[in-house]
Amino acid sequence: MSPAGQEHVREERPGAVPKAPLRRSSFLFRLTRLLGFSEHRCPVCGTPVEDDGAGGSGPEAGMLAHGLCPACARALGPYVGGRCRACGLPLPWPAAGQPLLCGDCLASPPPWQGLALYGQYHGPLRQLILRFKHGGKPALAFLLAGMLADAASCLPLPDAVLGIPQHEDHLRRRGYNQAHELAVALGLLLSLPVRPGLLRRPADSPHQTGLTAAQRQRNAAGSFQAADVRGLHLWLVDDIITTGSTLRAACAELRRAGAARVDVLALARTPRP
Ligand SMILES: [Zn+2]
Ligand SMILES: [Zn+2]
Incomplete structure (x- = not known):
C-alpha cells in the first residue's frame, strides 16, 4: 500500500483514538x-x-x-482523487485550509462518525461489484471484503459489524444480501463479531430507482428498527453509496437506539445523480 494510505477516505472526528491498525x-x-x-x-x-x-x-x-x-x-486500485470526507462524493481538490465537504454534508452532516470507502463506482470496480451483486458470485465477498478492510485500516476496530439489511422480499428474489455477505466476510477476515440482528428492515418501501434524493430520504426514514445497541461501536457495511439516504436512515436509527459510534464502510460511491 502506498503512498501511506492517502488513497482512501479515512475520516475520524477529532479526539477519536485509533486502536490497532487492521x-x-x-x-x-x-x-x-x-x-x-x-x-x-x-x-x-x-x-x-x-x-x-x-x-x-x-x-x-x-x-x-x-x-x-x-x-x-x-x-482495481483505490481511488486517489479528492472527495467529500463525510460522504465520499468526488470533488475537485480544495484550496489549502478549506474543508473537503460537499454542499449536502455541509448543510446536513451525516449521522456517522467515520467513513471508509474504497473507490468510485465505475470501470472494473463497478463490473466486479455487479458480478458480486447480480451474478450470484457470493465467493467474491472475500476479495471485496479485503478491499473494505484496506479502506478501513485507519478506523478504530468496532464491537460488531453488520450489513445494511434488506427487505425479505428482496432477499427471496436475489437469494442473498450482498451487504450482509460483505459484513460476514469482513468479520471473518478481521475476527470481528457479525451481528445482523441489531438492525431490521421490517416494512417494505417503494423501490428507490428513479426517485430524487429528497424522495429517497423520505422513503428510507423510519424503515429501520434497531435492537438495544447502547454503548456499542458498530461498522455498518454497504456495497455502494448512491445518495447516502439509506445509510443515513439506518445510521440515525442505530444512534437513536444508543450506539456510541457508527462508522460506514462501502466499496464504491456513485457520482452525484
Ligand atoms: Zn486478473
Ligand atoms: Zn458529502
Whole structure:
C-alpha cells in the first residue's frame, strides 16, 4: 500500500483514538496456497498468478496482495482523487485550509462518525461489484471484503459489524444480501463479531430507482428498527453509496437506539445523480 494510505477516505472526528491498525488480508491467495494448489488464478479474470505481490509498488500493491493479476490490480486500485470526507462524493481538490465537504454534508452532516470507502463506482470496480451483486458470485465477498478492510485500516476496530439489511422480499428474489455477505466476510477476515440482528428492515418501501434524493430520504426514514445497541461501536457495511439516504436512515436509527459510534464502510460511491 502506498503512498501511506492517502488513497482512501479515512475520516475520524477529532479526539477519536485509533486502536490497532487492521491486519492486511490476502485471503484468497493464502487460502489457495494453504490448500496446496500449485497454481493461483486471479479471482477477477482467471489468469494464473505466480507472484504474491510482495514486491509490488504503487496504488495497486494492496490489490496484488489480494491475489489479483497485475492488470486487474492496476485496474482495481483505490481511488486517489479528492472527495467529500463525510460522504465520499468526488470533488475537485480544495484550496489549502478549506474543508473537503460537499454542499449536502455541509448543510446536513451525516449521522456517522467515520467513513471508509474504497473507490468510485465505475470501470472494473463497478463490473466486479455487479458480478458480486447480480451474478450470484457470493465467493467474491472475500476479495471485496479485503478491499473494505484496506479502506478501513485507519478506523478504530468496532464491537460488531453488520450489513445494511434488506427487505425479505428482496432477499427471496436475489437469494442473498450482498451487504450482509460483505459484513460476514469482513468479520471473518478481521475476527470481528457479525451481528445482523441489531438492525431490521421490517416494512417494505417503494423501490428507490428513479426517485430524487429528497424522495429517497423520505422513503428510507423510519424503515429501520434497531435492537438495544447502547454503548456499542458498530461498522455498518454497504456495497455502494448512491445518495447516502439509506445509510443515513439506518445510521440515525442505530444512534437513536444508543450506539456510541457508527462508522460506514462501502466499496464504491456513485457520482452525484
Ligand atoms: Zn486478473
Ligand atoms: Zn458529502
